[in-house]
Amino acid sequence: MSAGLLLILVAAPLCLWLTGILRRYALSRNLLDVPNARSSHRLPTPRGGGLAIVLVVLGMLPVLWLLGWLEAGALIGLWGSGLLVALVGWLDDHGHVRVSWRLLTHFAAAGWGLVWLGGLPPLPMMGAVWDMGWAGHLLAMVYLVWVLNLYNFMDGIDGIAGIEAVTVCVGAVLLSWLAVGQAGLPAAGVTGVLAAACAGFLFWNFPRARIFMGDGGSGFVGLMLGLLSIQAAWVAPELFWAWVILLGVFVVDATLTLVRRVVRGVPFHQAHRSHAYQHAARRLGRHPPVSLAVGALNLFWLLPLGVLVVLGWLDGVLGVLLAYLPLAWLAWRFRAGVGE
Template sequence: MLWLIVAAFVVAFGLTAVLRRYALRRQLLDMPNGRSSHVVPTPRGGGVAIVAVVVALLPVLWLYEAVNASLVWALFGAGLAVALLGFADDHGHIAARWRLLGHFVAAMWAMFWLGGLPALTLFGITLEPGWLGNLLGLLFLVWMLNLYNFMDGIDGLASVEAIGVCLGVLVCYALAASSDGARQGDVELLLAAAVAGFCCWNFPRARIFMGDAGSGFLGIVLGILALGAAWVAPQLLWSWLILLGVFIVDATFTLLRRLLRGEAVYQAHRSHAYQAAARRFGRHVPVTVAVGLINVGWLLPWAAWVASGGVEGATALVIAYLPLLCLCIRFHAGAAEANT
C-alpha cells in the first residue's frame, strides 16, 4: 500500500497548488482584520485537496480489504457532506443555524453506519451506552468538526495536529493488538499523507489556508475514526481522546468561558490559548512546533499506555489533560479580547 500513500501525498501537494491559483483568480482571500492571526491577504480553500484525495482513495482501501464497508460509508457520506457545506460557506456565507443543522445530519449518518457506541470502561466500571451513548457520540462528532474549525487559526496548526494524531494512533493500534486480528491504520496513513501534501503549502508560512471545507472534514473524519476504533478495542477511544487533547481542551475551555460571559458562540474571536501564544511569541511557527512536541512527548506516551492496557483510560485522560488546562489558564484562553 506504499504506492497509495505516496500517491496521496503527491496528488494533495499538486492539487493544493491548483487550488491556490484558483483562489487567487477568484479572489477567495482571507483578509486580515482585528480578530485575525495573519497580517496579509491569503488564499483559502486548500483543504479541498485533502478532501478530494481521501474521498477518491477510500474506495481503493475498501477494494484492498484494508477498511470495512460500514466505516467507508460513514467517512465518505459524513465527510463529503461537511466538506461541501464548508466549501459553500467558503464561497458565500451560510447562516450558522443551517451549518449546524447540516453538521448534525452528517453526524447522524456517521453514527448510523458506525452502529452507535460499544461498551466502554469508565474509571473501572463497564458501561453499555445505549441510546445515551448514541447521543453523546452524535454530540462528539458535531463538536469535533466545529472545534477543528475553531482551532484552524495559525499556520500549520490543524495540519500538524492531524498528522501527529494519525501517526500516534498507529502506535496505539500496534499496542492494542485486537484479538480478532482486525486491520487498522490504513485510513489514518492515507489521511496523514494527504494532509502532509497540503501542509507543504501551509507551513512554516501559509501560502494558502485550509478553509472550512478542509477543517470541518478533518474534524468529523478524525471523530469517526476515533469512534470506529472503539469497536475494535474499547480503550482505543480513550487513546484517541488523549491524542486530540490540545485541540479538545483549548476549544472546550475557550467556548465554556465565552458562554459564561454571554458571548455568541459563532462570533469571530481570537481568544484561544494557541492564538494568545502566537501573539506572545510574535510568530506562528513556535506555537505549531510546541503543539507537535506536546503531542509526541506528553500525550502519545499516555495514549500508548492506555492502548496497551497498562492504565485505565479515563484516569490517564484526566492526568494528560491537566497540564493542557494549565496552559489555557496561563494564556487566558476565552478571556475578553482586551485582556488576552
C-alpha cells in the same frame, strides 16, 4: 510493499499537487481571507486548500475498501458524512451559510457516520465496561459535532491544523498496532491516508501559510478524526480513550475558550482570536513555534499516556484526566477565552 502502504505514500504528493491547483483557483476567483481585527495573519491569503485533503481521502476510501482495508459500512459512513461536511464548508468558504444550517448539516453528517459505523460501542470505564445504549449514541453525535467545529476554531495560525492531524494520526496508527498487532493496521488505513494527505497540504501551509485550509477542509478533517476514533473503538475499546487523549490540545483549548466566552456573555458563534494558541502566537510574534509546540505535546506528552491506556496500565478515563489537567493549566496561563 503492500498496495495499502503504497496508497498512503501516494496521498502526500497527490495532495501537495492538488493544493497548488486550488491555490491558483482561489487567486483567480479572489477567494481570499483578508486580515481584520479578529485575524492572526497580516496578508490576504487564499483559502479553501483543504479541499485537496477531502478529494484525496474520499478518492482513496473506495480503493482501501477494494483492498480489504476498510469495511463496506465504514466506507459508506465515512464517505457520505465527509462529503456532506466538506460541501457545506466549501459553500461557506465561497459565501456565507447561516450557523443554524451549518449545525443542522453537521448533526446530519455525524448521525450518518454513526449509523454506518454501528454507533458508540461499549467502553471500558473505571474497571467496568459500560454500554450506554441510545444515550451513548447521542453523546457520540454531540462529540462528533464538537470535534468537527473545534477543529475549525483551532485552525487559526500557520500549520497548526495540519500538524495536529499528522501527529494525532501517526500516534493513532502506532496505538492501533500496539492494541491488536498487525491485525490493526488495515483498520488504520484511513488514518494513514489522512495523515499523508495533511502532510502534503502542510507544504503550502507551513512555516508560512500560502493557502488556508478553509471551513470545508478543517470541518472534514475534524469529523474524520472523530469518526476514526469511534471506528477504532470497535477494533479495541480502549483505543477510543487513547484517541480522546491524542486530541487533547485542541479539545482543551477550544472548550475552555468557549466556556469562558459564554460566561462573559459573548455569543459563542462570534468570530474572535482569544484561543490560548492565538494569545501565545501574539506573545511570541510568530506562528511556527506555537504550531510545533502542539505537535511536541502530542508526541511527547499525550502519545505516551495513550500507550499506557492501550497497554492496560492506566484506566482510560483517568488517562484523559491526567492528560487534560496540565493542558488546561497551560490554556489558562495563555488566557484562553479572554479578550485582548
